[in-house]
Amino acid sequence: MTDKIINRRTILTTTTLAAGGLLLGGGTAHAVTGRAGLDTRPTTSDEAWAKLREGNRRWAADAAIHPHQDAARRAEVAQKQNPYAVVVSCIDSRVPPEIVFDAGIGDVFSVRSAAQTLDPLVKGAVEYGPVELDTPLIVVLGHQRCGAVTAAAEALHEGTKLPGDLQRIVEALRPAYKRAHGDVDKMIRINTADVVATLKADKLLAPRIARKRLKIVGAYYSLDTGQVTRVA
Structure with missing residues (x-):
């Protein structure tokens, strides 16, 4: 009798998983959940x-759906x-890329540094997605009231x-500070554009841009x- 109960439970569990689209592999899960558009990876x-802009619009409108944030994903x-x-953004705790763009696990490479500044290690991290996995987009994301930019502007102004x-x-x-004439918000936008320009000239990324396999945009x-919003 016990064996029959166990077998029946096994059959019911398997049937439920299949019907719910939780058996990973094909498009079944996508069709059942009704999120085929959300689960289609941009090429x-x-x-x-x-796709990023669509997610950000949801976030800004307080209508986030938090895709790809479950055990199945x-x-x-x-x-x-x-x-x-690849989203290159500031370390600021108020600007987590997956939340800002209403994305989830496996959707974006998140590379973060103070004021999205670059050094060889950070550049290497940015290069990884496009070079190794053919990731088609890099977004350099500056943000309002950046603490790192503000602190740098104050130090440069005071000579400390x-x-x-x-x-x-x-x-x-420093270069962005000089061109912004001390205006912090302009400095943030100028620095974002400068980082974009630096990455566009990168020896590994530039050929991919030329072949139209990669685009780099600056945003705020x-x-x-x-x-x-896009700034570069």
């Missing part, structure tokens, strides 16, 4: 940027990843030095509205 830079990407974008390696951030932002995130 071009324009498609990738459109975790299992799906456990053995292999294929993100559609920040302790330790914080001074490296100040020096990286408003802490007040939650909206991302």
Whole structure:
């Protein structure tokens, strides 16, 4: 009698999993959940940027759906990843890329540094997605009221030095400070455009841009509205 109960439970469990689309592999899960559009990975830079913008619009409108943030997605990407974008953003705790773009596990490479400044290690991390996995888009994301930019602007204005390696951030932002004439918000936007220009000239990324297999865009995130706008 016990064996019959166990067998019946096994059959019911298997049937439920199959009907619910939880057996990973094909498009069954996508069809059952009704999220085929959400689960389609962009293959071009324009498609990738459109997907990020769509997610950001949901976030800004307080209508986030939090895609790809469940156990099924975790299992799906456990053995292999294929993100559609690299987001180079600030370490600021208020600007987590997956939340800002209403994305999930396996959707974006997130590379973060103070004021999205670059050094060889950060550049190497940015290069990884396009070079190794053919990721079609890089977004450099600056943001409103950036603390790193503000601190650098104050140090440069007062002629003081920040302790330790914080001074490296100040020096990286010096060109933007000079051109912004001390205006912090302009400095943020100028620095974002400068990082974009630097990455476009990168010896590994430039050929991919020329072959139209990669696009690099600069963007600005408003802490007040939650909206991302393009600046470069």
